[in-house]
Amino acid sequence: MTKRTKKVGATGKYGVRYGASLRKQVKKMEISQHSKYTCAFCGKTTVKRTAVGIWDCKGCGKKLAGGAYLLSYVQFLPTTTVSYGIQLDLPEGNISGKQTSNMYHLQQDTCCRCFPFDNPSSERNC
Structure with a gap:
């Protein structure tokens, strides 16, 4: 194990090198990446962090994509899907067998020109 002190914590391994402000930034980053977080599921x-941007829950076994040093991800809630930048308000129930937990998916044969990303209100016919 490397040398540590009470004040500088895990960055004591750098000694006097790299400057105080950079060591403070590294200390904050290393504390956040090695700590445990609460699973949203x-x-x-x-x-815990397993690799850069990959976080693993030991309780339920889910793997999460998050930040490189800090777990920050969007919690997934069952809503209607946003596909090609357009929100669909569809009724509950099975619509042609495409429903998966209140998430609806458009067919992939729809071209991107029909649903422009910059202005979703102007739909064009192909």
Whole structure:
């Protein structure tokens, strides 16, 4: 194990090198990346970083994509899907077998010109 002190914590391994402000930034980053986080799916404090941007929950076994040093991800809630930048308000129930947990998906044969990304209100016919 490397040398650590009370004040500088895990950045004591750098000694006097690299400057105080850079060592403070590294200390903040290393504390956040090595700490445990609460899982949004199971509620346990067992989410740890396994690789850059990959976080793993030991409680429920889910893998999450997040930040490189800080777990920050959008919590997934069952809503109607946004596909090609357009929100669809579809009724509950099975619509032609494409429903998966209140998420609806458009067919992939729809071209991008029909749903322009910059102005979703102007739809064009192909």
